[in-house]
Amino acid sequence: MKKLLCIKVLFLITYTLSYAKTITVCPDCKISSIKKALQIAENGDTILIKKGIYKEGNIVVKKSVKLIGEGYPVIDGQKKYEVITVKANNVVVKGLVIQNSGKSDIEDLAGIKFFKTKNCRIEDCILRNNFWGIYFAASKNGVIKNNKVFGPAKLEYLKSAFGTRIETNFGNGIHLWHCKNMLVESNHVKNHRDGIYFEFVKNSTIINNISEKNLRYGLHFMFSHKDNYINNIFRNNGAGVAVMYTKFVYMANNRFEYNWGMASYGLLLKEIYDSYIYHNVIYKNTTGIFADNTNRTVIKENDFLENGWALRIWGNSQNNIFKHNNFIANTFNVATNSFENPNTYTENYWSDYKGYDLNGDGIGDVPYRPVSLFGYFTENYPLSLVLTRSFFIYLLDYTERNFPMIIPSKLMDKRPLMRRYEWSR
Amino acid sequence: MSIKLLKYEFFNMYRNKWIIFYFIFFLVLTTALFYFAKSPAKVVATLLQLIILVIPLTSLILGTIFMYDSRNFIELLLSLPIKRSSIYISKYLGTTISLSISFALGVIIPYLFFIKSLEEPPEYFLYFSLVIAGIFLTFIFVAFAFLIATFFEDRVKGFGSSILVWLYTTLIYDGIILFIIIYFKDYPLEKPVLLMSILNPIDIARIFVILKLDIAALLGYTGAVFQKFFDTKLGISVSFGVLFVWIFFPLIVGLYKFRKKDF
Numbered sequence: 001m002k003k004l005l006c007i008k009v010l011f012l013i014t015y016t017l018s019y020a021k022t023i024t025v026c027p028d029c030k031i032s033s034i035k036k037a038l039q040i041a042e043n044g045d046t047i048l049i050k051k052g053i054y055k056e057g058n059i060v061v062k063k064s065v066k067l068i069g070e071g072y073p074v075i076d077g078q079k080k081y082e083v084i085t086v087k088a089n090n091v092v093v094k095g096l097v098i099q100n101s102g103k104s105d106i107e108d109l110a111g112i113k114f115f116k117t118k119n120c121r122i123e124d125c126i127l128r129n130n131f132w133g134i135y136f137a138a139s140k141n142g143v144i145k146n147n148k149v150f151g152p153a154k155l156e157y158l159k160s161a162f163g164t165r166i167e168t169n170f171g172n173g174i175h176l177w178h179c180k181n182m183l184v185e186s187n188h189v190k191n192h193r194d195g196i197y198f199e200f201v202k203n204s205t206i207i208n209n210i211s212e213k214n215l216r217y218g219l220h221f222m223f224s225h226k227d228n229y230i231n232n233i234f235r236n237n238g239a240g241v242a243v244m245y246t247k248f249v250y251m252a253n254n255r256f257e258y259n260w261g262m263a264s265y266g267l268l269l270k271e272i273y274d275s276y277i278y279h280n281v282i283y284k285n286t287t288g289i290f291a292d293n294t295n296r297t298v299i300k301e302n303d304f305l306e307n308g309w310a311l312r313i314w315g316n317s318q319n320n321i322f323k324h325n326n327f328i329a330n331t332f333n334v335a336t337n338s339f340e341n342p343n344t345y346t347e348n349y350w351s352d353y354k355g356y357d358l359n360g361d362g363i364g365d366v367p368y369r370p371v372s373l374f375g376y377f378t379e380n381y382p383l384s385l386v387l388t389r390s391f392f393i394y395l396l397d398y399t400e401r402n403f404p405m406i407i408p409s410k411l412m413d414k415r416p417l418m419r420r421y422e423w424s425r
Numbered sequence: 426m427s428i429k430l431l432k433y434e435f436f437n438m439y440r441n442k443w444i445i446f447y448f449i450f451f452l453v454l455t456t457a458l459f460y461f462a463k464s465p466a467k468v469v470a471t472l473l474q475l476i477i478l479v480i481p482l483t484s485l486i487l488g489t490i491f492m493y494d495s496r497n498f499i500e501l502l503l504s505l506p507i508k509r510s511s512i513y514i515s516k517y518l519g520t521t522i523s524l525s526i527s528f529a530l531g532v533i534i535p536y537l538f539f540i541k542s543l544e545e546p547p548e549y550f551l552y553f554s555l556v557i558a559g560i561f562l563t564f565i566f567v568a569f570a571f572l573i574a575t576f577f578e579d580r581v582k583g584f585g586s587s588i589l590v591w592l593y594t595t596l597i598y599d600g601i602i603l604f605i606i607i608y609f610k611d612y613p614l615e616k617p618v619l620l621m622s623i624l625n626p627i628d629i630a631r632i633f634v635i636l637k638l639d640i641a642a643l644l645g646y647t648g649a650v651f652q653k654f655f656d657t658k659l660g661i662s663v664s665f666g667v668l669f670v671w672i673f674f675p676l677i678v679g680l681y682k683f684r685k686k687d688f
Contacts, residue, residue, distance in 0.1 A: 262642055262648065286642045377603070377607075383614055383615065385648070386651065389470075392476070392599035393477050394600070
């Protein structure tokens with residue numbers, strides 16, 4: 001019986017080996033084009049692409065093949081075509097340079113587009129100068145790993161064109177639309193419109209990525225429930241990171257930094273429910289976290305360092321918990337446009353807390369009010385910002401903090417920490 | 426003759442302990458700030474707040490004190506064949522130049538000392554706009570002090586009105602701006618507020634420096650309007666023009682009063 005099984009297995013292996021053949025493509029070989037190789041390939045085959053430059057227009061993959069590059073072959077779209085379009089399941093794309101996709105106002109021409117696929121992977125690829133970078137639509141169980149996606153959009157374009165919208169001239173780096181169970185891991189996205197874009201993507205994970213110098217958002221996240229994004233760095237983006245219209249997001253260990261400009265946010269939250277923001281570092285942003293209609297979210301053990309506003313929270317955000325966060329050297333700690341306080345602030349460290357701790361339990365005996373009067377004014381009358389650093393404002397803030405009348409008197413941390421909360425990094 | 430007088434006034438100021446104290450104050454303060462903050466941009470941010478507070482106050486108070494104290498000397502000079510205007514001008518220049526030098530040295534020496542050891546960008550332009558703003562404030566408020574001291578014989582009245590001028594420019598004026606912003610919040614107020622703030626020398630100095638600091642990004646749309654204004658040649662010439670008007674208006678009124686005054 002065992003022998004029989006052995007033979008069966010052996011037979012199966014040899015069968016599959018002989019079945020899954022490898023087709024080699026190189027500029028001087030018998031098969032010199034990828035399109036030709038795709039024509040003769042069967043499901044399960046491997047197409048090995050050797051070093052060279054391939055300009056073949058739009059390459060459509062309709063079979064479950066592996067496209068493996070050797071020595072980083074360049075596949076060029078000549079600024080006219082979508083470079084690769086994948087419409088089959090189980091396709092693996094690895095080790096290619098994909099560049100110069102076309103640009104269109106009607107279609108989303110991408111460096112590589114996966115349309116209605118399952119179990120596709122794209123790994124170790126370099127995408128340069130594409131309109132859209134890696135584009136997944138209506139796909140499941142895909143993996144995007146170790147890619148470098150560098151687009152044509154430079155931040156200077158945005159700065160030089162105050163008032164004119166030129167963002168529409170560029171596409172997103174990694175764009176996922178209507179997907180499920182996706183993994184975006186260890187990619188580096190630069191100079192696109194949005195670095196990583198998620199719309200209607202469920203049960204997915206974004207991990208260890210770097211997204212920087214994008215015109216708009218480093219990560220743009222909409223209608224994407226039950227997702228995680230962990231260990232990413234979002235740096236120097238035109239408008240930071242936006243997470244919107246979403247339930248159950250887990251955001252942990254990310255760095256949101258240097259999103260500094262007139263309309264920049266470290267993390268913009270809009271219509272977020274039941275989410276968890278944990279162990280993030282929010283450093284040097286104009287607005288650290290901007291919360292508009294964010295509810296039942298836990299914000300715990302984060303560092304807010306040197307931001308303009310560490311936290312801007314609007315009155316429609318309710319039942320959030322802020323605990324064990326460090327607010328250090330921000331111009332404004334909390335700004336709100338509401339008189340009420342529907343959120344809980346407890347056991348945070350505020351670097352400008354001036355209270356004392358008589359019993360030495362590490363918790364200040366005097367409650368801390370994180371909203372300054374000036375912060376309140378600026379939120380309701382933005383023009384009052386011209387009085388920044390006026391002595392008059394300093395006096396107003398000082399008196400108001402001691403005898404609060406205008407600022408939401410219930411918005412306070414009753415148990416402010418005396419020392420910085422050390423969470424394990 | 427007036428050069429001689431100016432020279433005398435200038436060196437006479439350095440016999441005064443106030444000027445030395447003023448210099449040491451800025452020296453120690455700036456050194457401490459550099460020692461702790463280690464970044465010129467941050468030092469400027471903190472110094473700015475002190476400068477717009479301290480310079481007008483000290484200029485007003487010291488200016489009034491000097492004018493009252495040298496009353497006997499002025500009376501002596503008046504008995505000599507010297508033009509009244511050159512007495513007044515040399516007194517004014519002697520005071521302002523020595524105060525400005527004390528201030529400028531006090532903030533520049535630590536800067537030059539620390540700048541090599543710091544890893545942050547040196548921010549020359551930012552730092553020198555701060556120094557220039559400080560010098561302008563000195564010139565403006567000493568002119569006011571002299572005007573007040575010539576206007577009132579009574580010292581108490583003189584000091585009182587000096588402090589009133591200070592309160593008005595640093596506190597009350599900003600309060601009025603804030604009131605207008607809040608009361609007329611439904612109107613597009615950017616331009617009126619811009620106009621109002623360039624009418625107050627302290628506000629010009631403050632906004633001019635703030636727009637160069639990185640907190641300018643916090644100002645959002647308002648900041649963009651201001652930035653646009655201050656970036657144009659018109660904006661720069663208007664704001665400098667206003668600063669000069671604020672120097673010459675009290676100076677000339679004071680001079681006129683001084684020439685007509687019956688000692």
